Amino acid sequence: MPQAFYETLAKIAYQKNLHRRIAGTVRRLAEELKVPEIGGLNIADVSTLIEDLIDVHLHNIQERERFQESRNRALFLPHCARKYMDSRCQARFDAEIPSYYCARCSPDCLINKAVTLGQNKGYDVYILPGGTCIPQILERNPYDGVVGIACSQELKQAKEFLKNKDLPAQAVFLTKNGCAETKFSLQTLEEIL
Known part of the structure; x- marks a missing residue:
């Protein structure tokens, strides 16, 4: 078929x-x-x-x-997938956006790899402390497509918000949940992007 x-x-x-x-x-x-x-x-x-x-x-x-x-796209990454969740991670947080900015301090960091992948494909990339940051980012930026990586609870919340905005989205599920050391498939992300 x-x-x-x-x-x-x-x-x-x-x-x-x-x-x-x-x-x-x-x-x-x-x-x-x-x-x-x-x-x-x-x-x-x-x-x-x-x-x-x-x-x-x-x-x-x-x-x-x-x-x-869509042509103008954003990629939302979970900050909990950073290699380090302490001062070893050199990512800078900007509360105005709100997003972390990867400093590329660990070449083997999943977030570093995802940021590179997203930027190479033309996405604006945000590393979020939670899904509640998405409305604030979308208010300031006229994206017409988004990709998000998160746990099921965060994806559900984002889905409802994006549905109300009529904004097409794609999602990537975490393969390991938690508030730290979470994981996702880079291969799946690349296919979605």
């Missing part, structure tokens, strides 16, 4: 909210696969995480065409 068929199917499923309707099946599948024992999460958390992953993926498919038509 052509890729367009699957994209159309995903868009319809997303519009009908089908991914939310399968929560019971997801819980049963998680129990059968012993995901709570393996991952250390309870069934409700596993179910929510899987629903959120599906939601982000379907949203990316739904918004991809509109996003690709």
Whole structure:
């Protein structure tokens, strides 16, 4: 089947909210696969995480065409993915923007690599302490497309805000959550960008 068929199917499923309707099946599948024992999460958390992953993926498919038509784009990175969260990180925070500015002090830092990738592709890059900074940045800058990397909670908040602004967005899920030492896939980010 052509890729367009699957994209159309995903868009319809997303519009009908089908991914939310399968929560019971997801819980049963998680129990059968012993995901709570393996991952250390309870069934409700596993179910929510899987629903959120599906939601982000379907949203990316739904918004991809509109996003690709955009030209003036921003990339929002989570500050918690910096290699160091102490004085070893030389990033400078500007409260006016609000964003950190990478000083490129660690070549192996995930944020350093993502900043380079985003800038090389023509994005304005922001390293945010949280999703609440996004409205302030978007008020000052007329972006017509954004990419964000975050945990599911931050992505949900940003999605609602961006939906109200009718701004096409793409999202990259963190592969390791937390408030420090978080991770994401550079390969996934490059594909999205």
